[in-house]
Amino acid sequence: MKRDKELNALKEMELFRKAIEMGASDLHLSAGSSPIIRLNGKLHHLDYAALLPEDVHEIISLITTNYQKSMFYSETPVDLDFTLEVPDLARFRVNIFKQLNGESIAMRVLPSEIRTVEDLFLPTIVNDLSRLRNGLILVTGKTGSGKSTTLATMLELVNKEYYKHIITIEDPIEFVYKPKKCLINQREVGMHTPDFATALRSALREDPDIVMIGEIRDVETAEMALKAGQMGALILSTLHTRNTYETINRLITLFPADQRANVKNQFADVIQGVICQSLIPRRDKKGRIVCCELMLGTPAVKNLIREDKLHLIYSTIQLGSHEGMCTMEQSLIRLLNQGIIDLEDALMIANNKKAFLSEISSQQEESFTKSELTLEELG
Secondary structure (H helix, E strand, O other): OHHHHHHHHHHOOHHHHHHHHOOOOEEEEEOOOOOEEEEOOEEEEOOOOOOOHHHHHHHHHHHOOHHHHHHHOOOOOOOEEEEEEEOOOEEEEEEEEEEOOEEEEEEEEEOOOOOOHHHHOOOOHHHHHHOOOOEEEEEEOOOOOOHHHHHHHHHHHHHHHOOOEEEEEEOOOOOOOOOOOOEEEEEEEOOOEOOHHHHHHHHOOOOOOEEEEOOOOOHHHHHHHHHHHHOOOEEEEEEOOOOHHHHHHHHHOOOOHHHHHHHHHHHHHHEEEEEEEEEEEOOOOOOEEEEEEEEEOOHHHHHHHHOOOHHHHHHHHHOOHHHOOEOHHHHHHHHHHOOOOOHHHHHHHOOOHHHHHHHHHHHHHHHHHHHHHHHHHHO
16 A cells, blocks of 8 residues: 555656656656656756755655665665556656765656557568577667567567467566467566576476577576577577677677587577667657668578678678568668658668668669659650
8 A cells, every 4th residue: 555655656746747748768867967858869858956865865765665775775785677667657667776966766668558560660570580489589789779679579479479388587577468379477587586597497497489588698598598499499589789790799709719619500500580779760750760780590691600701791681681681771771761760860870881871872873863764755
């Protein structure tokens, strides 16, 4: 009852409602600063006075349990990371930490509905990846690039279409799935299991069809993920990397040097796809959508990984559009041609800006040549 009253008090705070109504993706509350929201990828100060240390402390008291308070205010304090549901308002991923001016809260707004591949403007082949029976699929990108949303989209498609057993291992749980056709067990690190590797080891004995690992952070988790993919389950996970080359290299170099040759073979055996994504503002200002580099685990790609020719991965993706692959630059050009995004925003995200501008210039010249031919025909 006391907890319900605290959450109701939080819901009634004007700044929380305002952030949600404005469509913010994040809310930042720091002692010494006015409240700040992230809207369409950019930070904006709300029209409030700077928060005092006691203001932030009061909000922390409202949203944390007694156990969380004891951890945060202990002699060896730890940052808190958890999800919070405020009834009739929103769900948040919350991180609480201490800084020079006092205490701070970073709150990520979690969507109430799981969107489809089409809603996110992801390549439609992501639907086909979701339907695979085994292997490894990695979704990568910087913090706040929508990785968890893409994973949720993939799992929800399976939940609607198949009778399967899905296990998620997260830190913390972000999207809460309502079972449709699937049996879904969601586990949170620190609450239901001590760490990712332990939970993944247990998952292999729990008859899973799909295991979603919130993040591959260490060699033990990476080793278990590769093993699980080889044993017949479909493994979904994330890394904080910008492109396919960096993703493959990051995972392999988690391992000691004397194991890497074998790991390359293992990775080549199990990899089904890598989606390296960013979020880009829509031209119509209606939020942000996904642009991505997408690699598929084709025989050609697998051979390049085994032969340690990762420098050729980009050109293979570039030439693999007929198979469903795309570079980040090709993804951005597709969205530009559809009139969904602006060139200035696209240029900021392009990995290979020279190739991106060259392709745009080539398309413009081709369009101009076609228009000239049309005029000649009319004349």
